[in-house]
Amino acid sequence: MDAPATTPFSTLIRTASHEQHTQAENSSFMSDMLGGRLGVDAYRRYTEQLWFVYRALEGGPSAAALAADPVAGPFIRPELARTAELERDLTHLGGPGWRTALRPLPATEAYAARVAECARDWPAGYVAHHYTRYLGDLSGGQIIRGTAEKTWGFTRKGDGVRFYVFEAIGNPAAFKREYRELLDALPVDDLEKQRVIDECKRAFALNTAVFQELGREFPLSA
Ligand code: HEM
Numbered sequence: 001m002d003a004p005a006t007t008p009f010s011t012l013i014r015t016a017s018h019e020q021h022t023q024a025e026n027s028s029f030m031s032d033m034l035g036g037r038l039g040v041d042a043y044r045r046y047t048e049q050l051w052f053v054y055r056a057l058e059g060g061p062s063a064a065a066l067a068a069d070p071v072a073g074p075f076i077r078p079e080l081a082r083t084a085e086l087e088r089d090l091t092h093l094g095g096p097g098w099r100t101a102l103r104p105l106p107a108t109e110a111y112a113a114r115v116a117e118c119a120r121d122w123p124a125g126y127v128a129h130h131y132t133r134y135l136g137d138l139s140g141g142q143i144i145r146g147t148a149e150k151t152w153g154f155t156r157k158g159d160g161v162r163f164y165v166f167e168a169i170g171n172p173a174a175f176k177r178e179y180r181e182l183l184d185a186l187p188v189d190d191l192e193k194q195r196v197i198d199e200c201k202r203a204f205a206l207n208t209a210v211f212q213e214l215g216r217e218f219p220l221s222a
Helices: 010-016 019-026 029-034 042-056 063-068 083-094 107-120 124-138 139-152 172-184 190-217
Strands: none
Touching: 010 019, 010 063, 010 172, 010 190, 029 042, 029 139, 029 190, 042 083, 042 107, 042 124, 042 139, 042 190, 107 124, 107 190, 124 139, 124 172, 124 190
């Protein structure tokens, strides 16, 4: 049965992606990493994949047009930007030459390509990717940070985990509330909203595919 038209869009998109969220959370790579069963090399490889994704989200030729776009523009906030933090973490994890010979996993390449495509051609689809990453980073990302600090000995909120630290967001709960209000006010019709929900599901699937490839690269040596 269709949800009533009065259900806020932020609720619809969260509910629609709930099952896939559980899947992503429970992927063997995530479970092994958060269970402290993998080395810091796995964490580094994971962080490298994120760099490719955030470069597509934040950089590239479409960034200026997106910032001015009536649909995607309001979501793009400088305090969310993660590329610089990822680069600091990767310098810490891999040294100044971390970029040399860095290649995305095939699943990461596909994920970043889809984000770039939405950024270029479909601002509402870009919002689906924006939501899937940044709201997740502001939520479960904090659990990942705590575990990473404990498991691999990073300084609390320091180099290695800066990606998870939103220095310019003093009150994440309030920020998320405002973000959901933006989602609820998304200036598109119901059909387009359904397409955004479908794209969010695709974003979760793209993340899960990256976890699967990471899991193959770092099988548990039990
Ligand atoms: C082990 C890994 C993960 C953990 C422990 C985790 C945990 C959480 C928690 C506790 C929340 C709820 C926060 C709240 O209600 O305010 C949340 C929300 C969220 N997570 Fe995750 N998460 C994980 C992985 C992921 C992944 C891989 C993605 C997608 C790339 C993701 C995307 C999201 C999104 C979009 C939300 C916001 C849902 C909403 O309120 O609309 N999470 N996560």
